[in-house]
Amino acid sequence: MLAYLAYRTLRALGTIAGVVTLVFALVRLVPGDPVEALLGEQASPEDRALMRARLHLDDSLAVQYLRFLGDLADGSLGRSFRSDATVASQIGEVAGDTAALALAALLVAWLTALPLGILAARFRGRAPDRVASALAVAGLAIPNIWLGPLLILLFGVRLRWLPLPGDDQAPLAALVLPALTLGTALAATLTRQTRGALADQLGAPYVVAARARGLPPARVLRQALRNAAFPVLTVGAAQLGALLSGTVVVETIFERRGLGTLFLDAFFARDYPTVAGCAVVIASIYVLVNLLVDLLYGVIDPRVRLG
Amino acid sequence: MSWARKLGVGGALVAVFAVTAVVGPWVAPHDPLRIDLAHSFAPPSAEHPLGTGDNGVDLASALLYGARRAGVVGLFVVVFSALVGTLLGAWAGLRGGRLDSWLSVVADVVQAFPGVILYIALLALVDRPGTTHVVGALCVSGWVLYARIARAEALTLREAEFVQAATALGATRGRVLWRHVLPNLLGPIVIQATSGFGGVVVAEATLSFLGLGPTDGVSWGALLDQGSGVLLRFPHVALVAGSAIALTVFGFNLAGDRLRDLLDPRGRR
Numbered sequence: 001m002l003a004y005l006a007y008r009t010l011r012a013l014g015t016i017a018g019v020v021t022l023v024f025a026l027v028r029l030v031p032g033d034p035v036e037a038l039l040g041e042q043a044s045p046e047d048r049a050l051m052r053a054r055l056h057l058d059d060s061l062a063v064q065y066l067r068f069l070g071d072l073a074d075g076s077l078g079r080s081f082r083s084d085a086t087v088a089s090q091i092g093e094v095a096g097d098t099a100a101l102a103l104a105a106l107l108v109a110w111l112t113a114l115p116l117g118i119l120a121a122r123f124r125g126r127a128p129d130r131v132a133s134a135l136a137v138a139g140l141a142i143p144n145i146w147l148g149p150l151l152i153l154l155f156g157v158r159l160r161w162l163p164l165p166g167d168d169q170a171p172l173a174a175l176v177l178p179a180l181t182l183g184t185a186l187a188a189t190l191t192r193q194t195r196g197a198l199a200d201q202l203g204a205p206y207v208v209a210a211r212a213r214g215l216p217p218a219r220v221l222r223q224a225l226r227n228a229a230f231p232v233l234t235v236g237a238a239q240l241g242a243l244l245s246g247t248v249v250v251e252t253i254f255e256r257r258g259l260g261t262l263f264l265d266a267f268f269a270r271d272y273p274t275v276a277g278c279a280v281v282i283a284s285i286y287v288l289v290n291l292l293v294d295l296l297y298g299v300i301d302p303r304v305r306l307g
Numbered sequence: 308m309s310w311a312r313k314l315g316v317g318g319a320l321v322a323v324f325a326v327t328a329v330v331g332p333w334v335a336p337h338d339p340l341r342i343d344l345a346h347s348f349a350p351p352s353a354e355h356p357l358g359t360g361d362n363g364v365d366l367a368s369a370l371l372y373g374a375r376r377a378g379v380v381g382l383f384v385v386v387f388s389a390l391v392g393t394l395l396g397a398w399a400g401l402r403g404g405r406l407d408s409w410l411s412v413v414a415d416v417v418q419a420f421p422g423v424i425l426y427i428a429l430l431a432l433v434d435r436p437g438t439t440h441v442v443g444a445l446c447v448s449g450w451v452l453y454a455r456i457a458r459a460e461a462l463t464l465r466e467a468e469f470v471q472a473a474t475a476l477g478a479t480r481g482r483v484l485w486r487h488v489l490p491n492l493l494g495p496i497v498i499q500a501t502s503g504f505g506g507v508v509v510a511e512a513t514l515s516f517l518g519l520g521p522t523d524g525v526s527w528g529a530l531l532d533q534g535s536g537v538l539l540r541f542p543h544v545a546l547v548a549g550s551a552i553a554l555t556v557f558g559f560n561l562a563g564d565r566l567r568d569l570l571d572p573r574g575r576r
Contacts, residue, residue: 011415014412014415015412015415015416015419016419018412018413018415018416018419019416019419019420022416023428026428026429026431026432029432137557137560137561138557140556140560141505141553141554141556141557141560142553142556143509143512143513143552143553143556145509145512145513145516145528145531145532145549145552146531146545146548146549146550146552146553148535149531149534149535149538149545149549150549152538153538153542153545157538157539240421241418241421241422242421242422243421244421244424245421245422245423245424246423248423248424248427248517249423249513249516249517252517253535263424263427264427264517267427267430267431267519268518270431272431275427275428275431276428278424279420279424279425279427279428282420282421282424283419283420283421283424284419286419286420286421287419
């Protein structure tokens with residue numbers, strides 16, 4: 001068990017170290033002079049020299065790398081090119097908005113996927129199954145860059161039930177459409193996974209035996225659900241990446257502030273420290289959540305820790 | 308012919324997309340970039356069957372040119388990713404050892420960046436991203452999934468009797484890979500490439516939508532972005548572009564699912 005925990009944790013930390021190094025390499029790979037990209041070609045030599053010094057571009061690559069690591073280690077993540085704020089404080093300002101959006105989307109996804117998936121598995125091949133499968137196929141086919149505008153058109157413009165983007169009078173109501181947009185693809189994937197995993201379990205000999213012994217259907221279903229949970233959870237955690245990258249799109253469409261829009265704005269402004277900081281933070285969140293799910297597995301399922 | 312029927316609706320949608328991507332620009336009624344300020348955001352008419360967008364560009368023509376763009380990007384990314392990923396993954400799975408460990412480390416690091424995040428970080432490197440850069444960015448993460456699939460298959464095949472027999476008879480590792488392993492892992496790769504194509508179309512559209520794609524030429528994503536800006540007054544622009552993307556992805560997903568049922572006996576339930 002301990003060896004398993006240690007292996008998973010070390011591997012995740014190694015991946016994060018790789019992420020940090022890759023991001024550093026990318027930022028240093030910027031072709032041409034970042035100073036020129038920032039100040040334009042007409043900048044005076046004094047301004048350039050000042051900027052070079054400020055960005056520490058005259059240091060050796062090794063020193064720059066260590067400085068980058070230092071910025072990560074002291075928690076500041078470096079300083080934005082655009083303002084004097086640290087990248088960490090910029091992220092801290094908007095992290096709550098993105099967390100709220102991601103949690104709401106997760107809620108949407110699980111609350112739709114579980115009932116639909118269970119119904120589909122329970123009534124396999126019949127009407128509920130066909131409806132759930134059709135919904136899942138549709139949910140997977142519609143990209144969020146199109147679902148967002150569609151929902152705005154329907155619920156914001158035509159029906160006027162929910163606020164339009166940029167209107168933050170009612171924060172909770174304003175969260176509904178973004179959460180639906182972000183959560184739909186995940187809901188579709190989870191519905192399929194739940195249906196598949198549960199259908200497998202419901203066909204297993206132990207379920208047949210339990211039924212034959214006259215166990216109430218609800219208890220049989222509960223037992224099967226517990227055993228079906230693992231594959232569904234894994235896929236759920238892996239899909240979190242899609243959710244994180246979806247926040248960039250959804251926050252842009254709905255004009256919300258957050259990690260995604262901070263990252264995108266920094267990209268357009270050539271604010272490399274902020275781009276690098278956001279990329280490291282987002283990738284690390286993703287790796288850590290997947291590690292957490294892996295570890296949870298080991299704790300819950302004896303087959304994992306002993307196998 | 309029976310194959311075409313077996314692939315059903317998904318196959319039909321993929322075929323429509325493929326034909327549109329090939330002949331689209333030749334049959335387009337107008338130049339998709341021609342500006343006609345007098346007829347901005349006009350509803351459908353005889354001259355403009357799907358209406359016009361910003362600056363009076365013909366939407367039907369933009370749609371046809373956009374299909375070419377999506378098709379070219381999709382084809383390049385999928386073919387490159389599948390080729391490189393399959394070869395690397397199969398070789399690593401067959402050989403094991405240090406190459407295998409390094410490959411999974413690299414794959415882990417690349418996959419740690421969720422989709423768009425990696426593309427944005429990569430495109431930040433170039434001054435003005437062009438189609439080549441977008442294709443390159445998509446390939447950087449594209450090969451990983453194929454490598455993982457090929458590696459897993461190769462690990463199983465390595466132990467198979469016919470592979471052991473070939474090795475015992477003195478076949479070199481390259482020959483084993485080429486003659487025995489690769490042909491037997493093509494099924495899952497083809498399935499992944501089919502649904503993966505739809506994913507690339509969405510990724511390309513998403514990048515253009517966010518304004519990260521090339522500014523020349525026509526992309527469905529950029530068209531959708533333009534349409535979203537005027538959604539309240541002229542919803543037809545977004546409707547046209549969004550439906551094109553969704554139908555294409557739908558087709559590739561469906562065709563991929565169907566291929567899985569046809570090719571992969573383990574997937575049958």
